[in-house]
Amino acid sequence: MSQATLGVPSSVTTGPTTSPRRRLLALVVVLAIVLVAGSFLIGRSSGGSSRGGAATATAGTPDELLALGLQLHLNGQVDQAREVYLRVLTIDPNNAFANYNLGEISQVSGDTATALTYYDTALAADPTLLSAVYNRALVLRDVGRVEEAAAELRRVVAADPNNAGAAYNLGVLLIAGGNVKEGTELVNRSIELDPSIRRPGG
Numbered sequence: 001m002s003q004a005t006l007g008v009p010s011s012v013t014t015g016p017t018t019s020p021r022r023r024l025l026a027l028v029v030v031l032a033i034v035l036v037a038g039s040f041l042i043g044r045s046s047g048g049s050s051r052g053g054a055a056t057a058t059a060g061t062p063d064e065l066l067a068l069g070l071q072l073h074l075n076g077q078v079d080q081a082r083e084v085y086l087r088v089l090t091i092d093p094n095n096a097f098a099n100y101n102l103g104e105i106s107q108v109s110g111d112t113a114t115a116l117t118y119y120d121t122a123l124a125a126d127p128t129l130l131s132a133v134y135n136r137a138l139v140l141r142d143v144g145r146v147e148e149a150a151a152e153l154r155r156v157v158a159a160d161p162n163n164a165g166a167a168y169n170l171g172v173l174l175i176a177g178g179n180v181k182e183g184t185e186l187v188n189r190s191i192e193l194d195p196s197i198r199r200p201g202g
Helices: 022-037 053-060 063-076 080-089 096-108 112-125 130-142 145-157 164-176 179-193
Strands: none
Touching: 053 080, 063 080, 063 096, 063 130, 080 096, 080 130, 096 112, 112 130, 130 145, 164 179
């Protein structure tokens, strides 16, 4: 239940008045949801194939590059995806989604300081990206900043009460900190939301 989540956060929505930019990002979200369902329960290597994709990162709009980067990322071509996301930042340094996914790559590879920098930049650009808040909380927990991590996880649970991963991780932190009652309630709720959390070693 501690795996970082990947992709364009699901706060992107579509509708009759949605701009072309948002429609493209919404398509990317659909791809991410299909391919990354349950990724916070499954470990993933940050290494990637060295073949294909990198040459195509030299041109395109930020949205087109983000779609390409996500496709490479989900295909396990993490080095190529990183190149594409960095290309986005040369065009739009504060792009929330490129910073978010670069943060995820850094987090999975164990570079916590860089991950926090990218997540901070993503959240400065768009404070509503709950996936970035969640991943940032996991990094804070991993570096021993437990109180900050709990505060960020509370923020996620408050905004999305059905987020099983956030409820579980917050519950575990609270139990470890001595708040057994609330922590146990959160863990139990996370299991109701996602029974697979009960699995051995989960």
